[in-house]
Amino acid sequence: MSLHASKKFMIHPVSRIIKAVAITSFLFSVPSAYANEGARAPGMDKATMMKMQKVMKSDMALMKPDLQKQVKGLSKQTKMALMNILSTHTRRSKQLTLRQVMHEVLSDYQSITTGLVTDNNEQAADAARRLANHRLPLGGLLPYMAKGDINDDRLASLVGFNDLVEGNALRLAAAADKGNTGEATMYLGKIAEGCVACHQVFRGQPGVSNRLR
């Protein structure tokens, strides 16, 4: 992974989350269903937040004790940010892995491109909304992250990556709905930036062989 590149990508997301977190922790403080802490994320009403806490709790029940312990140790801010991301997703799978979900996401990205380059704004908009509301894998995102990535520092960048991908997918869909193919096409690059940035931090090169010297 190129540290240089990922740093460049992380500047905005991190400052944005710090700002959001500072504002929210100041404004809201409500009891959480787990770990005795929590606050309402920006734009999240109480009912949604309680629902998200339930989702996080059920995800945690699926985790092995060492991951459970890591997740419990995350700061209130990180948990809030995770709940915020969760709250934008209505599709959850009971068996899919993150890799499988990523393949779906890639297919949707390709379908957006097909729609845009073939004057089919309807295809582009539908695929973009599907991408933004991609399925969540079994147990949520965290079980598929490396052990060393489950901490406040590393996870702080998630919010920014999420907005780069999903925020811009929704912006793309809105532009395509209006028939603004040119504007919609500009968002393709921003979405790809989000894919690349997240992979640089949380993924690295796929399929590296351990049978090579």
Ligand code: HEC
């Ligand atoms: C929140 C961070 C994040 C974002 C944003 C993200 N990915 Fe991923 N992606 C991952 C992680 C983590 C993996 C590795 C998962 C694993 O191996 O279990 C991955 C793996 C993949 C894979 C490889 C799957 C395999 O079989 O190894 C593809 C393809 C992929 N992502 C496509 C995309 C595309 C396209 C986008 C943007 C539209 C995107 N990803 C955005 C985190 C992200």
